[in-house]
Amino acid sequence: MTQSAKQFFDEMQGYGGNVRAIYQAYNRWLSDVPTQQLAAKRAEAEVLFRRVGITFNVYGEEDGAERLIPFDVIPRMISASEWAHLAKGAVQRVRALNMFLHDIYHDQEIIKAGIVPNSILSNSQYRPEMVGVNVPNQVYAHVAGIDLVRTSESQFYVLEDNLRTPSGVSYMLEDRKMMMRLFPDLFKKYPIAPVEHYPHVLLNNLRSVAQTGVTDPTVVLLSPGAYNSAYFEHAFLAQQMGIELVEGQDLFVRNNAVYMRTTQGPQRVDVIYRRIDDDFLDPLVFKPDSLLGVPGLLSVYRNGGVTLANAVGTGVADDKATYVYVPEMIKFYLGESPILQNVPTYQLSKEDDLAYVLDHLPELVVKEVQGSGGYGMLVGPTASKQEIEEFRLRIVSKPSNYIAQPTLALSTCPTLVDQGIAPRHVDLRPFVLSGKTVSVVPGGLSRVALKEGSLVVNSSQGGGTKDTWVLERDDVSVETMQSQMAAQQANQEAVIC
Amino acid sequence: MLSRTADHLYWMARYIERTENVARVLDVTYNMSLLPSDSSNEEELWDTVLEIAGIRDIYDKTYKELNAANVIKHLVMDSSNPSSIYSSLRSARENARAVRVAMTTETWENMNTLWLEFGQYIKQDLTQTGLSEFCEWVKSRSHLFRGVCFGTMLxxxxxxxxxxxxxxxxxxxxxxxxxxxxxxxxxxxxxxxxxxxxxxxxxxxxxxxxxxxxxxxxxxxxxxxxxxxxxxxxxxxxxxxxxxxxxxxxxxxxxxxxxxxxxxxxxxxxxxxxxxxxxxxxxxxxxxxxxxxxxxxxxxxxxxxxxxxxxxxx
Incomplete structure (x- = not known):
C-alpha cells in the first residue's frame, strides 16, 4: 500500500489495519485472482461496452471524440447499516428541497423567516415564470442525484445536489449488468441489493405525476438528440421504460396541450421526462434560437396541460450558493435535524469568508457557483502557484460567483490501474426518485478518479466508474465464502488447464 | 410510431431504390453506347439518361458538353446533383443513422458497409473502366438491403x-x-x-x-x-x-x-x-x-x- 492509504480512509482497508468486515470475503477472493485475470475481465468489459455503444462525448475536445468511460472491475461496497443511514438522509434532503422549491415559487415563507436571503430571487437559476404555478404532488425534482463523499469510517458529506437533469444512472445499471456477467460467482455469495428495477420505479413515478383526470398517461423522454453527450442514456432509459424517445421537432403545442407527431396522427403527451436544460425548452420563453425545444411548451405547462420532470426552475435549489442553506431548510420544512451533513462552505459574497479564502487558497477547493462537471474550479493543494494567482484574480473580480470548501480527504477504494491494484478516490451519486412517494434504489453511480492522488472524479476529467454494491445484510460469512471460493478456484483451475 | 422515425425509414428505402435504378439505367445505356452507331445517336442516348433522372437542368448548369464521361460523372459522384448515386447513398445513410435504434443491427450494419465500400469505388475513374462492375455492386447491395430488412425486421x-x-x-x-x-x-x-x-x-x-x-x-x-x-x-x-x-x-x-x-x-x-x-x-x-x-x-x-x-x- 502506498502512503496515501494511511492518510485517507480506504473503503476496503480502513486506515490500513484490518480489512473492513464487509470486504473480508471479497478480499479473500481477490487475493486468489491473478491481476492479469482481472485485466482480462476489464478488457472483455470494454469490448462489450463499445459494442453496445455506451460512449460519452466530451465537450471542448477538438475531435469531439466518442470516449468510453473507463470501467473498474473492483466494486465499491456499502454496508446495509451505512446504506440505511445514507438512504434516509438522501430522501430527507430531497423532500426538503422539493418543499423549498414549492415555497420559493409561492409564499416564500423561508425568506420571510429570514433563513434564506432575499438575494436568492435574483439568482439566474430562479425562474419568475414559475411563480404561482402548481405542479402535481408539488414534486419538482422527480429525479435527484445526490453527490456524497466519505472522509472517515463514520463521516459522509453531501458534496452537491443535482436537481436539473442529473445523468449517470445508465452506468449504475450497465455496470451492474457487466459485473454479473463477468463475476457471477460473487453474486451468489454476496447479498447484493438489486438495482434493475430503477426504470420501473421511475416510470411509475412519472405516471403518478400526470395531471389529475388522466387515467392512462402517455410518458415520453425528451432528448436533445444523437449529438448530446448523454444520448446513450436517453435511448437506454426510453427503451427500458418502453416509452418514446422524442426530440423537440416531434412535439407540438395546440389548444393548451402537447402532442407528438405519430404515424397514427397527433398523440397527446401527458408527462415529459425531459433531458434538456430549462434554457432550451421553449424558444418563445427562454433562448429564442433554441432548436431543441418546443414552441409554446411553457405556456401549456404553466396552465397544467402537461407535466415536466424535472420541473422548470429546479436549478435555484441545487445552485452552489443555495447549497449552504439546505440543512436549515430541512429543519424549517420538516422539523427534523439533517441526517446528512454539508461540507463546511465559505461564501465569498461574505467579506469575512472572502478574506479568509484569499489567505488560504492553497488549502482550499474553490468552485464557480454555477459551474458543473469539474470545469471552472480550483483545487488548491494540487494547483501550481500560477494557477492559484490566475484564479485569485477571477475571484476578486466577482467574489459572489464563487464558494470555497476545505479540501476533503475523500475515501479511496482499491482500483485496477496500470501498476496493479491501488487506492483511488471515489464518490457516490445515489438517485432519489420522487412521485407519490420519495425513494432511492439501493445503489448509485460510483465515480473513481483514476489518476493517482486526483480528487476530481468527473468523467469529463478522466474519471471512471465502478459498480456499487449495497449489501442487504452485513453478516457475510467469510467461512462460507472461503470454502465455496476454494471449490470455485479448483474448478477454475481445471478450466484454465 | 413517431412520424420522424417513419419518415427516416421511408426515405432511407426510397434513396436506396433510387440508387439502384440510376445504376440500372447507367449500366444498360453504357452497354448500348458500345454498339456501333453514329455519334449524334450517342448524344441522344445519354440525353435520355438525364431525362429519366429528371436532371437535365442541373446538368446543363455544370457541363457544356453532353457526353458519356460527363453524364457518368454527374450521375455517380457529383455531390451537387441531388439524384446522383453519391447524394442518394449519403442521404440513405444519414436517414439510417438518425434512427439506428429503430432498426435491426444487421440492417444498420448493411447500410454502413454500403457507404464504406462506396468510398472505395469513388476513388476510381469510373468513366474509363469498371462502370459495369460498379453498377453490379450497387444492384447487389440494394438486393441485400431489401433482403436484410425482409429477413430480420419485426x-x-x-x-x-x-x-x-x-x-x-x-x-x-x-x-x-x-x-x-x-x-x-x-x-x-x-x-x-x-x-x-x-x-x-x-x-x-x-x-x-x-x-x-x-x-x-x-x-x-x-x-x-x-x-x-x-x-x-x-x-x-x-x-x-x-x-x-x-x-x-x-x-x-x-x-x-x-x-x-x-x-x-x-x-x-x-x-x-x-x-x-x-x-x-x-x-x-x-x-x-x-x-x-x-x-x-x-x-x-x-x-x-x-x-x-x-x-x-x-
Missing amino acids: RDEAFSFVRLGTFMERADNTARLLDVKYEFLIPMQEANDGAVDYYEWSAVLRSVSAFQAYQKVYRDAIEPMKVSELLILREDMPRSLHACYAEIMPILRQVAGSRQTEAERLAGQMHAKLHYGRMLDIVKDGVHHFLDEFILANRKLGEEIQRNFLSATA
Missing part, C-alpha cells in the same frame, strides 16, 4: 414504411424510364418504316430485369406495346407499376388502421386502374399521356403519405 410499422418507400420510388422510376424511352424510340420506329429497334427495346427490358420475363410471357418478338404492357399492367412482373401498387395498397391500409386517409384512397384508385385497365384503352389515349398522369398521381400520393403519416400535424 413485421411492424417500421417494416411497413421501409417497404412503402421502396415501392413508391420504384413505381416512379419504372414509369419515368418507360416514358422517356417510349418518347425517344417511337419516332425512330416511324422513321424506319415501323421497324422496331431490337437492341433499344431489349435494353429497356434489361434495365428492369425484364428481358427473360418478356420472353417467358410472350414468346414473341419484342414489340413496344407488349413491353409497355409488361411494365405497366402485369402484376407478376416485380418492377411493373401494377406490382408496385399491389404492394403499396395493403401497406397503406394497414398503417392507416381505422382511419380513412386520402393516401389510401389515391392508392386504391390507381391500383384499380392498373388492376382492371387494358392496354387497348391506354393506347387509345396514348402511352405517353398515361405515364405522365401516372407520374403526377404517384407524386401526389407521395405528398399525401408525407402529410398523413410522416409529418402528422393535422
